[in-house]
Amino acid sequence: MQNRNSMNLTDSPDPSGFIQRANSLSGSVYDAIFAQLMSLKIAPGSRITVDNLVRELNVSQTPIREALGRLEGEGLVVKTHLIGYSAAPQIARRRFDELYQLRLLLEPDSAARAAAAMDKEKLAALQTAAGVMGRREGTDERLRYSTFARQDALFHDKIMEIAGNELIRETLSHQHTHFHIFRLMFHSRVTEEALDEHEALLTAFAAGDAPGAERAMRIHLERSRDRLLPAFE
């Protein structure tokens, strides 16, 4: 490997006191491909050729294949023997419906748990996360929605974190990755409705109102689904 990039070694120990390990090439390649998938530079369903990545990233085939294997395990790319890798296809209507059914089973219950576990600090963090979404910066519509979608995901993820079940949080976070790509392709106007729905959630959380939080989350998800459904027509 002729690449002379500086090592990613930092002297700052992580919280446990250990020295942080340098990143592997395959890890960095994974990050690069992941970012390209998230930004639609690699479009859903499109071919991902190893040799192109060799040229583009200036590393050998080996870490690339390893990173693609990992992305395959995560469902973000698809591999066909002798043909190669391609980005996972865009989610179809059926998967969209299934996703919202899953979310409607998991997120209202988690919102109720979050409300029950709420304290001042957590509430402040949620309010900050929600407040950031109201800011409209930049003129590029798509970029603004992209930012909005990312912040929306962070807001929801924070709720899941407060609810306290890491497995559910990870499950939804993983699904969010796929969903994010979908949203980017079919961006729509940032709407005041979502923000209002988030406010209703925050109100329930502030009151420690578990049933209210559950109801508000359910309504939010149902409306979010209905806002996005036109993408399939």
Add this chain to the structure above:
Amino acid sequence: MQNRNSMNLTDSPDPSGFIQRANSLSGSVYDAIFAQLMSLKIAPGSRITVDNLVRELNVSQTPIREALGRLEGEGLVVKTHLIGYSAAPQIARRRFDELYQLRLLLEPDSAARAAAAMDKEKLAALQTAAGVMGRREGTDERLRYSTFARQDALFHDKIMEIAGNELIRETLSHQHTHFHIFRLMFHSRVTEEALDEHEALLTAFAAGDAPGAERAMRIHLERSRDRLLPAFE
């Protein structure tokens, strides 16, 4: 590659009429490692060395690294830079609790959906799956429980299939992989209780009784959890 194994090419087209592709080496390596994880030949947390697999499977490093990358993406192995791969650790009490919380959110609702969608053919398939579990063959206690656990998983998976949300089915199936390893390590007597609980489910399904199926599933999961909890003491 000096391996002269015959190609896994079959002339029988799949249902769609396409000719089936030969398996890749990396795919076969994936299957082999997966099987070793599932059978505890590779114990949770233990090292997985590429060079050992090279010798054991008689293939080069490349497909092995690719397969391990995929297993990493699925969470079944863990990679540490410069140290290598190891099997994912055994699930801890906390993850166990989280898993049952997830199951209790998803499976009763799915049982109700399955009951609503029930017909004679599906019911017969479920009865077959449940009936197989009552058979006790062999003298090796651990193997018998292993078989029981696998059949139990198939029974639950069938219910999820009938319920009709493939995303939920996949999510639970993926969690089942981790759970299976746990169960194998902490096997307990096959108990009549689980079978009785399955019977209660079948009764509700036969009656197309969605609320009853939901209740029966909830009770079954709670008792299953309580049967397994001693493993953490």
Add this chain to the structure above:
DNA sequence: CGATATAAAATCCTATAGGATATAGTATTG
């Protein structure tokens, strides 16, 4: 001009090699 055949180019897939790092074993010191 469309269909078919052939050739060329691109890509896939795997093996091999070698330097870097971690681990295990052995020797030395106090």
Add this chain to the structure above:
DNA sequence: CAATACTATATCCTATAGGATTTTATATCG
């Protein structure tokens, strides 16, 4: 004898190479 230093071995990681397969471009035929 425990701690430290040194050496040897094993393993990790990545680059490179080459054969096999697929895709693309070109030529030929009817």
